[in-house]
Amino acid sequence: MANERFKSVSVIIETRDLNKIYEGALRGQDVHALKNLNLAVNSGEIFGYLGPNGSGKTTTIKMLLGLIFPTSGSIEILGTTDIAAAKVKRNIGYLPEGAYYPDFLQGEEILRYYGRLYGLAGAELNNRIDAVLELVGMTFARKRLLRGYSKGMRQRIGLAQALISDPQILILDEPTTGLDPIARKEIRDILARLRDEGKTLLISSHELLEVELISNRVGILFDGVLQTSGTLDDLLTTREVLIEVDNVSPQSIEVIEKAGFRIEDRVHQRMKLRVPEGRSTYEALELCKNQGLTLVGVMPRRETLEELFVRVIGAAEAERRKAS
Amino acid sequence: MSTQDVVNAGGDALAARKPTGNGVFSTVADYLRGPWCIAIYTWREGIRKKTLMGFLILSLLVIFGSTFLSAFLDPSAESDMELKLIKDICVTTISIFGVLITIFISASVVPNESENKVIYTVLSKPVRRVQYLLGKFLGVQFIIIVNLALMGGLFFIALYLRQWVLPTLLLWSILLTYFEFLIISAFTFAISCAATSSVLPTIGGLFIYITGTLTEYLKDVEVRSGQSGEFFDEMIGWLAYGLRNVLPNLQHFSLKMQILDRAPNDPPTDVLIPHLMAYGLIYAVSGFIMAYLIFRRKEL
Ligand SMILES: Nc1ncnc2c1ncn2[C@@H]1O[C@H](COP(=O)(O)OP(=O)(O)OP(=O)(O)O)[C@@H](O)[C@H]1O
Ligand SMILES: [Mg+2]
Numbered sequence: 001m002a003n004e005r006f007k008s009v010s011v012i013i014e015t016r017d018l019n020k021i022y023e024g025a026l027r028g029q030d031v032h033a034l035k036n037l038n039l040a041v042n043s044g045e046i047f048g049y050l051g052p053n054g055s056g057k058t059t060t061i062k063m064l065l066g067l068i069f070p071t072s073g074s075i076e077i078l079g080t081t082d083i084a085a086a087k088v089k090r091n092i093g094y095l096p097e098g099a100y101y102p103d104f105l106q107g108e109e110i111l112r113y114y115g116r117l118y119g120l121a122g123a124e125l126n127n128r129i130d131a132v133l134e135l136v137g138m139t140f141a142r143k144r145l146l147r148g149y150s151k152g153m154r155q156r157i158g159l160a161q162a163l164i165s166d167p168q169i170l171i172l173d174e175p176t177t178g179l180d181p182i183a184r185k186e187i188r189d190i191l192a193r194l195r196d197e198g199k200t201l202l203i204s205s206h207e208l209l210e211v212e213l214i215s216n217r218v219g220i221l222f223d224g225v226l227q228t229s230g231t232l233d234d235l236l237t238t239r240e241v242l243i244e245v246d247n248v249s250p251q252s253i254e255v256i257e258k259a260g261f262r263i264e265d266r267v268h269q270r271m272k273l274r275v276p277e278g279r280s281t282y283e284a285l286e287l288c289k290n291q292g293l294t295l296v297g298v299m300p301r302r303e304t305l306e307e308l309f310v311r312v313i314g315a316a317e318a319e320r321r322k323a324s
Numbered sequence: 325m326s327t328q329d330v331v332n333a334g335g336d337a338l339a340a341r342k343p344t345g346n347g348v349f350s351t352v353a354d355y356l357r358g359p360w361c362i363a364i365y366t367w368r369e370g371i372r373k374k375t376l377m378g379f380l381i382l383s384l385l386v387i388f389g390s391t392f393l394s395a396f397l398d399p400s401a402e403s404d405m406e407l408k409l410i411k412d413i414c415v416t417t418i419s420i421f422g423v424l425i426t427i428f429i430s431a432s433v434v435p436n437e438s439e440n441k442v443i444y445t446v447l448s449k450p451v452r453r454v455q456y457l458l459g460k461f462l463g464v465q466f467i468i469i470v471n472l473a474l475m476g477g478l479f480f481i482a483l484y485l486r487q488w489v490l491p492t493l494l495l496w497s498i499l500l501t502y503f504e505f506l507i508i509s510a511f512t513f514a515i516s517c518a519a520t521s522s523v524l525p526t527i528g529g530l531f532i533y534i535t536g537t538l539t540e541y542l543k544d545v546e547v548r549s550g551q552s553g554e555f556f557d558e559m560i561g562w563l564a565y566g567l568r569n570v571l572p573n574l575q576h577f578s579l580k581m582q583i584l585d586r587a588p589n590d591p592p593t594d595v596l597i598p599h600l601m602a603y604g605l606i607y608a609v610s611g612f613i614m615a616y617l618i619f620r621r622k623e624l
Binding site for chain 2: 062065066067068069084086087089090092094096098100101102104105113114116117118119158161
């Protein structure tokens with residue numbers, strides 16, 4: 001018991017054996033969108049929820065918010081399974097996939113409406129509206145009708161409404177879709193800042209580079225099954241080594257490639273040499289030395305999230321093919 | 325920070341926000357705050373609908389045209405018959421356009437919001453589904469009441485300017501008409517909670533309105549169909565019987581004949597207004613409960 005209480009991380013969102021079957025009009029048209037999902041999001045982290053189109057990310061998120069209901073299994077948020085309770089909802093900000101907001105209102109009126117639904121009022125509400133508009137960089141358009149907003153502006157207002165009550169948990173379904181590179185970076189910075197303030201974020205995304213930059217942990221979903229989840233440090237293997245060398249000649253490249261090392265990033269006489277798992281780095285260095293190349297550096301190479309993603313999804317696809 | 329801390333932090337913030345004291349009253353006020361915001365929002369959105377505005381303007385034009393213009397063209401030629409005709413036109417206009425507006429708005433508020441996905445952001449806030457429906461339903465009632473008040477108000481003024489007697493009978497009629505609309509609205513709203521677009525609930529609303537005003541006729545059908553003794557006939561008889569008993573009888577709510585035949589400030593006769601209001605409320609509450617039961621576990 002004492003251990004429980006002093007655990008350094010606590011689970012904010014947890015699903016247990018969550019299943020979702022969308023019932024089709026006819027038998028045989030049912031879609032088993034989630035299969036025994038066990039997901040855990042810890043306090044104070046950014047959890048990157050990844051998966052190809054149609055893998056079930058939005059389905060999961062909608063269930064967390066009580067918009068659709070599990071076929072079986074349970075959901076616990078902030079330690080309670082009564083996820084419709086006001087005390088839970090008050091602590092959640094949600095940005096749905098695709099930005100749809102009432103477009104006959106001004107940016108600030110929308111925030112006022114949503115703020116009121118959270119029970120905010122008066123000066124407190126006004127302060128929050130000012131703060132979130134500033135945070136998402138929309139102060140300049142606060143008096144404009146949403147009808148005249150661009151896609152990116154809608155996305156920002158969406159983020160603002162999710163933040164209006166200063167919630168502890170943020171659930172964002174593809175927050176940077178449709179944004180330009182600068183806006184992406186701004187949003188990413190905002191999300192990282194929120195995490196640093198101690199908030200818990202669940203973010204679904206297709207932008208692996210972005211997720212890699214800000215997430216603490218990721219989960220990869222494929223066909224309704226959580227293929228893997230864990231911290232980036234645990235998941236991204238660093239078993240490969242890169243050797244950077246100079247004074248490269250065409251003959252030396254031939255020799256090196258014949259020996260089974262891959263060559264990357266070649267620019268003029270400079271290049272990187274990848275030592276795959278299981279091969280000796282000394283062997284590669286020896287080879288370089290014999291070829292008369294200048295050694296620039298030796299560094300461990302961490303797999304990118306994209307590579308992990310492709311590897312995991314590839315394996316899952318192969319599995320599925322084998323099964324059928 | 326542990327889970328409990330987070331929950332407590334939320335709770336503390338709430339406690340700071342909540343006006344203390346007044347036990348039951350403040351609890352009820354808290355509970356209704358969300359619905360109230362949603363109702364206001366629904367009203368603001370609703371009055372921007374072009375169809376609704378079209379109906380309203382058209383009906384006001386008809387009322388205005390038939391009352392003011394006819395008198396304006398040739399006031400001396402006005403006979404009793406003509407006045408009756410004008411009254412007939414206006415009462416019918418209010419009833420028909422009022423019903424159209426009622427059905428149109430009741431059928432569309434919930435499906436529209438699911439279609440454009442605004443509902444996701446609303447229901448993810450600390451708003452229970454029943455509170456959401458309550459808000460939407462209240463907003464719809466605001467719209468219906470204001471429309472009715474505008475149409476009835478114009479007719480009221482027109483009648484007054486013609487005869488220089490306050491047409492109080494008209495006020496009673498408008499009150500009852502509202503309760504009629506309330507019933508239609510509640511059932512259309514309930515159907516709309518099951519539907520994905522506003523087409524089906526619109527048809528359903530029209531069906532309820534039409535059968536509800538034809539209950540006397542249904543009785544007739546029932547009596548006559550029982551006579552031949554054939555199976556198909558009997559079936560129709562049972563259907564008529566079922567519809568007549570389940571559906572509200574909307575004929576009771578019409579004071580049209582009295583408005584046509586009586587002096588404008590006569591009290592309404594042959595109707596028990598409190599009974600009718602209670603009757604309307606019971607139907608409306610049942611309609612709303614149906615809406616909730618349908619919507620409670622609806623997948624959005
Ligand atoms: N309302 C629905 N009725 C039937 N099937 C659905 C419904 N919503 C989603 N699905 C199915 O469930 C599966 C998961 O869909 P979901 O929207 O959760 O995917 P996603 O991971 O969010 O995809 P994306 O990256 O494209 O947003 C898909 O096969 C989809 O076709
Ligand atoms: Mg999705």
